[in-house]
Amino acid sequence: xxxxxxxxxxxxxxxxxxxxxxxxxxxxxxxxxxxxxxxxxxxxxxxxxxxxxxxxxxxxxxxxxxxxxxxxxxxxxxxxxxxxxxxxxxxxxxxxxxxxxxxxxxxxxxxxxxxxxxxxxxxxxxxxxxxxxxxxxxxxxxxxxxxxxxxxxxxxxxxxxxxxxxxxxxxxxxxxxxxxxxxxxxxxxxxxxxxxxxxxxxxxxxxxxxxxxxxxxxxxxxxxxxxxxxxxxxxxxxxxxxxxxxxxxxxxxxxxxxxxxxxxxxxxxxxxxxxxxxxxxxxxxxxxxxxxxxxxxxxxxxxxxxxxxxxxxxxxxxxxxxxxxxxxxxxxxxxxxxxxxxxxxxxxxxxxxxxxxxxxxxxxxxxxxxxxxxxxxxxxxxxxxxxxxxxxxxxxxxxxxxxxxxxxxxxxxxxxxxxxxxxxxxxxxxxxxxxxxxxxxxxxxxxxxxxxxxxxxxxxxxx
Numbered sequence: 180x181x182x183x184x185x186x187x188x189x190x191x192x193x194x195x196x197x198x199x200x201x202x203x204x205x206x207x208x209x210x211x212x213x214x215x216x217x218x219x220x221x222x223x224x225x226x227x228x229x230x231x232x233x234x235x236x237x238x239x240x241x242x243x244x245x246x247x248x249x250x251x252x253x254x255x256x257x258x259x260x261x262x263x264x265x266x267x268x269x270x271x272x273x274x275x276x277x278x279x280x281x282x283x284x285x286x287x288x289x290x291x292x293x294x295x296x297x298x299x300x301x302x303x304x305x306x307x308x309x310x311x312x313x314x315x316x317x318x319x320x321x322x323x324x325x326x327x328x329x330x331x332x333x334x335x336x337x338x339x340x341x342x343x344x345x346x347x348x349x350x351x352x353x354x355x356x357x358x359x360x361x362x363x364x365x366x367x368x369x370x371x372x373x374x375x376x377x378x379x380x381x382x383x384x385x386x387x388x389x390x391x392x393x394x395x396x397x398x399x400x401x402x403x404x405x406x407x408x409x410x411x412x413x414x415x416x417x418x419x420x421x422x423x424x425x426x427x428x429x430x431x432x433x434x435x436x437x438x439x440x441x442x443x444x445x446x447x448x449x450x451x452x453x454x455x456x457x458x459x460x461x462x463x464x465x466x467x468x469x470x471x472x473x474x475x476x477x478x479x480x481x482x483x484x485x486x487x488x489x490x491x492x493x494x495x496x497x498x499x500x501x502x503x504x505x506x507x508x509x510x511x512x513x514x515x516x517x518x519x520x521x522x523x524x525x526x527x528x529x530x531x532x533x534x535x536x537x538x539x540x541x542x543x544x545x546x547x548x549x550x551x552x553x554x555x556x557x558x559x560x561x562x563x564x565x566x567x568x569x570x571x572x573x574x575x576x577x578x579x580x581x582x583x584x585x586x587x588x589x590x591x592x593x594x595x596x597x598x599x600x601x602x603x604x605x606x607x608x609x610x611x612x613x614x615x616x617x618x619x620x621x622x623x624x625x626x627x628x629x630x631x632x633x634x635x636x637x638x639x640x641x642x
Contacts, residue, residue: 188245192506304476339596344585345373355537386631390635399428405474409617415441419475453493457513479552
């Protein structure tokens with residue numbers, strides 16, 4: 180009997196020992212980075228390392244795992260994985276190229292597994308269906324927000340996001356247990372923080388699209404800004420860029436042949452939608468949907484909507500548990516994503532200690548990749564629920580959970596920043612510098628970025 184892709188990925192994750200970033204530098208893209216193609220891309224997808232933390236990953240294994248999570252029978256593709264790994268290890272480039280083509284064909288032809296859990300849920304894909312699937316308690320009008328403090332709260336939202344992302348970049352892609360073995364309890368920066376990563380660039384591109392098109396901005400406008408500015412993506416974003424360059428426009432760019440469409444890429448960037456609609460969760464949700472379908476579909480889009488709603492409501496609530504409860508009606512109630520959120524919160528009610536909660540959740544989500552939206556929203560909720568609004572305690576809980584820590588800490592850090600600001604020991608090392616690998620945006624002022632965000636709020640239309 181062959182080994183399932185999720186089992187292969189889980190074994191890799193549990194055995195991966197963190198590279199000690201106190202002694203090793205990160206390996207981020209430079210602005211003149213040339214995206215790989217052909218044999219170089221195939222080689223990268225058979226084995227690569229996360230730029231910020233050096234965590235190992237095998238994208239072709241993850242691709243098969245992700246398609247299986249979507250309710251397909253991927254057994255034919257899974258049987259090809261061991262041979263592909265062996266050919267890559269032996270450097271047999273020509274044979275590996277042929278094997279990879281066969282793997283992609285097997286994925287393309289994978290039949291639906293109608294017994295899969297995925298098919299027990301409903302997944303609306305347009306705004307009308309998404310809005311109709313929301314629960315009781317949804318408010319379509321904006322809550323009252325103190326406008327005098329708005330610029331400073333947006334600034335702290337950005338600062339909290341970048342501080343959290345910098346914290347998580349050094350340790351992402353590992354389990355909490357392995358992180359603890361190398362670092363002990365992690366409740367601060369592992370190294371001198373760096374704001375350079377691949378998460379925030381999509382938020383900057385959205386701002387540019389709004390700057391150009393204002394109230395009339397469309398998913399297609401955002402997509403063209405991706406093509407114009409983003410040189411290379413990973414997982415769902417890589418597929419989206421490929422699809423866009425083939426002439427597919429949103430929502431097809433996020434859905435077509437994209438096994439990663441339920442992953443974290445939307446959830447990691449939904450905060451900007453909430454900051455552009457402070458106190459107005461429905462407007463934030465609509466903007467998140469518009470942005471999310473560029474690269475994601477179904478639960479991946481719902482993840483961006485939930486992140487956006489949480490951020491928008493952080494301008495209204497000052498306590499994380501109240502915030503989470505207020506955001507739940509905006510979930511797509513019949514979706515698997517909503518079920519994940521509800522079942523995660525049920526675990527908290529049964530286990531008042533986060534250190535006993537997380538092993539339960541880790542087992543619950545063991546079939547999902549460390550970049551998938553589900554285990555990571557569970558980690559976000561764990562940190563917010565038990566962190567009690569304390570920035571340091573909340574970050575330590577994210578390290579306890581592991582997985583995609585920079586994305587998670589970016590979301591949670593933004594929420595806490597909007598709510599209560601950012602403590603000096605987290606803010607001061609960041610200073611006022613955001614670095615990116617986008618040409619023309621290599622170095623940005625965080626203060627100026629927050630001012631631009633406030634200015635662009637007025638250009639958005641009512642949903």
